[in-house]
Amino acid sequence: MKKPIALLLLLCCAQTLISQVIYESFQSTRIGESRDLKILLPRGYNSEDKTEYPLVVVLDGDYLFEPVVGNLDYQAYWEDVPQCLVVGINQAETRQKDLSYSEDNYFPVQDSASFFEFIGFELIPYIESKYNVSDFRIIVGHDLSANFLNYYLFKEQPLFRAYISLSPDLAPQMDSRLQSKLVTLDSNVFYYMATSDSDIQRLRVKTVEADKQLNTIDNPNFHYRFDDFEDANHYSLVGLGIPKAINQIFTLYKPINRSEYTETVLTYEGGPYNYFVKKYEDIETFYGFKKKPIENDIRAIATASKKLNDMESLENISKVAKKEFPDSMISAYYMGMYFEEEGNIKKALQYYQSGLLLAPSEFIDKDMLLEKMYELKD
Template sequence: MIKKSITLIFILFCFLGYSQKIIDKNIESDILETTRNLKIYLPQGYEKDSVKNYPLAVVFDAEYLFDAYVGNSVLFAAKDKAPKQIIVGVSMGKTRKKDTYFDINTGNLTAENNAFYQFIRDEVIFYMESNYRTSPFISLVGEGTSANLITHYLREDKPFINTYICINPTFSDFVGQQFQSYNLQKFLKEDNTFYLYTNNSTSFSSKKQTQIGELQRGLASLELKNFNVVNDTITTASSISAISEAIPRALTKVFEIYSSISKEEFDKNIKDLSPIDAIAYLENKYLEIEFLFGSDLGIRERDIYAVEKIVIEKENGDQLREFGKMILKLFPTSPLGDYYLGRYYESGKQTKKALKYYKIGYGKMDPSDPNSDKFYENILRLGGQ
């Protein structure tokens, strides 16, 4: 309980910090033939960097989901667990039933539901991409019947949504048939990464738990390499608590590729690789981060160290040269690329080349860096001045 309270306090603190970055925008909708309100959050630093792009999250039910999602987004970005995001909240209020409730007799969207669906797709997302620096990575976030509406975007012939976050979803009795009609195999044709998050909860009625459980079991049987199904179950007596838990749990999975290499990721994907494959894995990880999220991180030193042992100990360290070159390409300001090149040439007794790279690496370091003395020792050991 204390731990959850601390988290909520931290998120509230973050909210107070970002409150000045909220933009209220009324958008005239030709599709809905009315004016709708948007709440737009721009992350810290957006105004200062005129080049950087950010993932876009569209949050339905902005009245109560927007602040919670933004607070979690700020926290995850501060902890380097997710990129900073541009977030647009769509206010619904009294129009929620008209916007997202479906025909209970068929499970199909009503004419009004379809209009709202198109409003999000053709007007809200278009407006955000036209006026703000968004990356190609788009998330939809909704709760209840809004979560159900979000799943209908899976039917698009050309998928353009990366993440479908469906919190406490209220599905029709025909949800299984609807998912079968979406032809999820089409995602395999896309050179992109997709996530579908749904949560069950002990706070739901028995009927609803059974319905969601059956859908999740069906989704779990899918084997689609780039379509990641996240089936969650939250143990709580309150659907409100389920919302507060679902958002960070969804973000953890959706942005796991952005995070630095965890022990789980290393054990599952890296530890048994050859040095050249481990190097390629690390390079591809950061290329995908840049492509999906518009975040040019260079490369985290802790991720370099995560694969260092494989490169040094396997194949007699013959791939140290490729390792150093890869690091210099992704992170040219880091001395680590030069260090590994120096170590490669030193192991081959090519002293002059080794000394050259040790000197270049040392020149990139701040004298106050505690590792600079160790770096200089390499130069002295090889007789450098």
């Protein structure tokens, strides 16, 4: 029953987002003509806010944009991934010339070389000048466009940090060229590739062979996942691959789960709070943007601190809660918890009581605060 409900939520989410899309035509000097764009801003986007968002460029935006934005927004709603700014490039009428390659060296030539430069020299600078985006960029493509996105990896400094290649129609020598390039990467790159049992046969054969090559790469900077879906064709595998790819790319970003709590938080030598600090520093280093502390992680660190009787960690995480959520019951609850564990019952009661006037959160409501107050009074 859970899968149909999740699918329904995703479809409703995508429908809402479509109504919020900005449609505009971009006149390119590199191509010599215009390209139609679809742009989706993060929920609650504020140009005055300094928050920077990952940029997702979607090739074949005519049909690939909507499943990408639907999946991204759905996972961002649950705080599994960051809010992203997504740009789709419509290519229905120009696809062949945009994505073609030379029969001599199998690299972009003439029209496709111009399209390649359009993205790097015009589109991305334009988006960066107009919106708050980070240097963490993702590119998504399907069959011909899934092959085309690989060319950005061959730049001295790859333009994108993450590549989602769905049933790629790979150019000759692409698999061996990718292997040679990816072995020498000196910065982190995510690469996702997918095919399926009912994919177009010639594409499936080449994709499976490419996977064998990429699987041999021994480079800590290369983060790779391959999926070979069952009971899916060339088109339906897109709906299966996109959420898998997004999940893989943002693994480090995800909230603390049960296994991370048990295996890492509770056993971290520096204590729960220092683990929290390191986790958020690693996210910023890895992705190039800051993650705002979330309630789930504060709750996990506070619980671990209490379990380990680590009062310093509990005090520090309660201060984070107060700073990040001043208008929420979160701030009062964890400050109250700290003073309760310290034995300062009067101060703990003051904080629990003050929380009654604040907004409830996902995990904390009025009844929880009242229960704490009754316990302490008894």
